[in-house]
Amino acid sequence: MLAEKYAARIDQIFSKYPTKRSAVMPLLHLAQEEFGYVNEEAIQQVAVLCDMDPTQVQSIAGFYTMYSERPKGKYWLQVCTDLACALRGADKFHKELKEHLGVEEGGTTEDGLFTVEHVMCLAACDKAPMLQCNFHFEENLDMDKMKARIEAWRAEAAAEKSGAKKASAKTKA
Amino acid sequence: MKTMNIIYREKDIPNIREYDVYVANGGYDALKKALGQKPTEVIDTVKASNLRGRGGAGFPTGVKWSFIPQSEPIKYVVVNCDESETGTFKDRQIIENNPHQLIEGALIAAYAIQATAVYIYLRGEFWDQAFDLDARIEEARKGGMVGKNIAGSGYNCEVYTHVGAGAYICGEESALLESLEGKLGQPRVRPPFPANKGGGLYGEPTVINNVETLANVPWIITNGPDAFKKIGTEQSAGTKIFCVSGNVEKPANYEVPMGTTIRELLFDLAGGISGGRQIKALLPSGGSGPIIRINGNDDPILDTPCTYEDIAAKTGSILGSASFIVIDETVDITWVASKVTKFFKHESCGKCTPCREGTYWLDKTLDRIMRGEAKESDVDLIANVARNMQGVTLCALGDFAANPIIHTIKNFPEDFKSHIGAAKTPAAPKTAAAAGD
Ligand SMILES: Cc1cc2nc3c(=O)[nH]c(=O)nc-3n(C[C@H](O)[C@H](O)[C@H](O)COP(=O)(O)O)c2cc1C
Ligand code: SF4
Numbered sequence: 361m362l363a364e365k366y367a368a369r370i371d372q373i374f375s376k377y378p379t380k381r382s383a384v385m386p387l388l389h390l391a392q393e394e395f396g397y398v399n400e401e402a403i404q405q406v407a408v409l410c411d412m413d414p415t416q417v418q419s420i421a422g423f424y425t426m427y428s429e430r431p432k433g434k435y436w437l438q439v440c441t442d443l444a445c446a447l448r449g450a451d452k453f454h455k456e457l458k459e460h461l462g463v464e465e466g467g468t469t470e471d472g473l474f475t476v477e478h479v480m481c482l483a484a485c486d487k488a489p490m491l492q493c494n495f496h497f498e499e500n501l502d503m504d505k506m507k508a509r510i511e512a513w514r515a516e517a518a519a520e521k522s523g524a525k526k527a528s529a530k531t532k533a
Numbered sequence: 534m535k536t537m538n539i540i541y542r543e544k545d546i547p548n549i550r551e552y553d554v555y556v557a558n559g560g561y562d563a564l565k566k567a568l569g570q571k572p573t574e575v576i577d578t579v580k581a582s583n584l585r586g587r588g589g590a591g592f593p594t595g596v597k598w599s600f601i602p603q604s605e606p607i608k609y610v611v612v613n614c615d616e617s618e619t620g621t622f623k624d625r626q627i628i629e630n631n632p633h634q635l636i637e638g639a640l641i642a643a644y645a646i647q648a649t650a651v652y653i654y655l656r657g658e659f660w661d662q663a664f665d666l667d668a669r670i671e672e673a674r675k676g677g678m679v680g681k682n683i684a685g686s687g688y689n690c691e692v693y694t695h696v697g698a699g700a701y702i703c704g705e706e707s708a709l710l711e712s713l714e715g716k717l718g719q720p721r722v723r724p725p726f727p728a729n730k731g732g733g734l735y736g737e738p739t740v741i742n743n744v745e746t747l748a749n750v751p752w753i754i755t756n757g758p759d760a761f762k763k764i765g766t767e768q769s770a771g772t773k774i775f776c777v778s779g780n781v782e783k784p785a786n787y788e789v790p791m792g793t794t795i796r797e798l799l800f801d802l803a804g805g806i807s808g809g810r811q812i813k814a815l816l817p818s819g820g821s822g823p824i825i826r827i828n829g830n831d832d833p834i835l836d837t838p839c840t841y842e843d844i845a846a847k848t849g850s851i852l853g854s855a856s857f858i859v860i861d862e863t864v865d866i867t868w869v870a871s872k873v874t875k876f877f878k879h880e881s882c883g884k885c886t887p888c889r890e891g892t893y894w895l896d897k898t899l900d901r902i903m904r905g906e907a908k909e910s911d912v913d914l915i916a917n918v919a920r921n922m923q924g925v926t927l928c929a930l931g932d933f934a935a936n937p938i939i940h941t942i943k944n945f946p947e948d949f950k951s952h953i954g955a956a957k958t959p960a961a962p963k964t965a966a967a968a969g970d
């Protein structure tokens with residue numbers, strides 16, 4: 361349960377606002393962090409926390425594009441292909457990135473690591489081509505740099521996986 | 534041509550983002566000075582400076598503050614850091630590199646209207662920046678500049694951040710308030726206006742200002758309104774940050790005195806047009822303002838001073854948020870119209886029929902034109918659809934969406950014509966720039 365696991369953070373969020381309802385967006389962000397996406401469980405728990413109807417929370421989650429109602433890859437890559445970036449080659453970069461990873465627009469690689477989609481302006485137009493990976497900026501990119509980043513992410517994921525295996529082996533022993 | 538850093542002080546003082554460095558360089562002195570004055574005096578100073586809102590509309594800031602009824606016990610200042618207009622990236626640089634100047638400016642505004650709290654609304658993608666800003670607010674609190682009894686003055690004010698979740702419409706002030714209240718980010722019917730009881734945040738009188746607007750305030754309090762008016766022109770006082778993007782050699786933010794010419798900005802500062810090519814068009818206010826036709830690098834229109842009044846009178850466009858998207862000779866303006874339309878179609882909140890349906894039809898028809906499947910009458914059709922969206926919607930997004938169509942067709946009819954009956958025209962232009970070299 362979010363309420364127990366993140367009690368201090370949730371208290372801190374509520375302390376900002378005179379109404380519980382104002383906490384719905386930060387709590388949805390928190391829930392997405394916890395569950396990987398905004399699932400039924402997340403909606404229910406946030407609704408209870410904010411004293412809201414679950415359908416209201418659902419409609420908030422549906423309105424804002426950063427809340428994902430489906431699981432994404434471990435690395436959610438959002439490439440800006442809006443005008444200012446497109447004038448500096450962002451469409452081509454986006455296309456090559458999809459080809460390199462072998463995914464369609466909005467799709468996730470078979471290993472579950474990468475989701476690629478295009479988004480509107482991210483306030484980084486002077487650093488195009490650029491993308492956000494899990495909402496962190498990656499800027500002044502080209503495909504060579506991107507391939508290196510992808511390898512680093514793959515290595516990171518593999519290390520986490522073997523680390524997790526070791527950890528679970530330890531607990532068993 | 535030189536930049537002038539009232540706001541981007543990190544260019545002169547590295548690490549000004551840290552509280553101690555900021556304070557060592559006069560930081561928070563303006564707040565202390567303001568706290569020693571009557572709130573109305575502070576409002577009068579800002580009024581006298583002619584500071585105008587940097588969020589796009591250019592509304593006089595001091596006048597906006599004076600609308601707040603002083604008698605109400607609860608009032609708010611809301612900082613607009615939604616920054617989602619295509620081509621706009623100036624506020625991000627402020628919160629990343631000189632965050633205390635924003636916090637200080639917001640607190641001066643808060644004191645002037647006797648607000649009980651400041652909320653800084655950041656677009657959701659400024660996730661890392663919001664965490665950093667929280668840390669800066671805590672630094673200021675430790676220094677006695679935020680919270681109870683600020684600088685020993687007896688004035689109390691909290692500063693909070695609030696993070697959005699991806700919706701351009703939340704930059705519109707009434708949608709922003711809805712979003713902050715935990716509702717769908719859709720604009721409100723006005724009146725009541727945010728300054729009025731019943732119209733602001735949680736129904737309380739509220740001032741909403743852009744990040745850049747508020748970051749100007751400490752300088753004005755310290756140096757006085759006359760010094761501020763000496764920079765720029767009578768109607769456009771101070772510096773302005775220009776976000777220069779697109780087909781220039783050095784895309785970046787440039788803070789310059791208002792009145793700097795377009796040519797100085799694009800050629801002296803931004804290094805000229807990419808690859809030594811010729812300029813074809815300029816969008817001075819991101820995707821939402823009318824496009825300016827420029828016939829190459831010798832066009833005298835490039836000598837237009839960048840002020841609210843000159844851009845309006847001499848180019849027929851608007852200064853707006855000063856997001857200068859530069860477009861070179863290789864770019865097909867039909868493609869530009871299509872890109873911008875996709876943005877507004879995606880960002881329409883769906884509340885008004887003309888905006889929701891209009892952007893849908895514009896996008897669909899532009900796609901057909903781009904594929905070479907349209908008749909000449911389709912171009913007239915979209916111009917008509919766009920005209921019918923103007924002035925009939927709840928918020929300005931409806932007009933913003935109509936602008937690119939009306940002005941691209943008016944200023945570049947030949948680009949649209951080139952697609953008529955040309956079944957083989959590629960869907961995306963094979964221009965050097967757009968193809969990405
Ligand atoms: C669709 C739409 C989007 C807007 N987006 C922003 C924005 O991202 N940032 C901003 O400061 N103002 C934005 N504005 C303008 C705000 O509504 C408001 O006028 C501004 O924040 C007021 O601050 P100022 O007086 O300091 O300029 C937007 C307006 C509209 C209609
Ligand atoms: S004009 Fe468009 S964005 Fe604005 S309220 Fe109407 S539908 Fe929403």
Ligand code: FES
Nearest residue numbers: 440445482484485
């Ligand atoms: S257009 Fe891509 S970040 Fe602005």
